[in-house]
Amino acid sequence: MSDNRIEKLERELEELRGLLTSVILSGRFRDDVxxxxxxxxxxxxxxxxxxxxxxxVALC
Structure with a gap:
């Protein structure tokens, strides 16, 4: 696999992890988060x- 392909897959994986974290933390879109x-x-x-x-953060 080329380095570019590996980097692309790593970025996609990181985005999916972030999205999964958001879904887990939101608890199916709870009002408290x-x-x-x-x-x-x-x-x-x-x-x-x-x-x-x-x-x-910069705005706050």
Whole structure:
């Protein structure tokens, strides 16, 4: 396998892990974790999730 293919698969795996974490933490979109629910509902994970968190931290 080429290095580019491996890197792509690693990124996809990381995004799937992030999405799974969001779904687990949201507990099927519980009211007490609305941000995790929003991330899961909009399939925001991996690099996009990290970028969003950095923007939110910068704004706070």
């Amino acid at each position: 609305p941000f995790e629910a929003l991330l899961a509902q909009n399939e925001i994970a991996g690099e996009r999730r990290t970028a969003l968190n950095l923007v939110l």
